[in-house]
Amino acid sequence: MTADHSRDLSSSSTREGWLRDFTVLLRPRGVDGVQIGDELAKVEAFCDDSGQEPKDAYGEPASYIATLRFASHRGARFTATVARGVRELTTGIATMARRVSQRLWSRRPVARRADPGR
Secondary structure (H helix, E strand, C coil): CCCCHHHHCCHHHCHHHHHHHHHHHHHHHCCCHHHHHHHHHHHHHHHHHHCCCHHHHHCCHHHHHHHCCCCCHHHHHHHHHHHHHHHHHHHHHHHHHHHHHHHHHHCCCCCCCCCCCC
16 A cells, blocks of 8 residues: 555645634634734744745644634724724714705895884
8 A cells, every 4th residue: 555645735735824824724714814914924924034945934723723722802893883983973964964064055135114203
């Protein structure tokens, strides 16, 4: 029986495979693309500088991911929701003020009657 060497190589044994596996493992965790890109850039920069492959420097992608802490997206979503609400409220107030202003300025002056007592 001959050994199949392709089975010995995990997809993370090459740089491209490791980076792909790293990305694929982070997506289901809800990590956004910006944070994934930042982490990929750090890994690639370190590997370029050191001459090491990601698997040698960081181990398996899943093991390395377990050591990382990412900012919660809940805070970002909450901030975006609040900002959208404030923007809509401000837009509503500005629209109302504009309409009130238009009504006040669009009224024609009423001719005053002469005082009958004079």
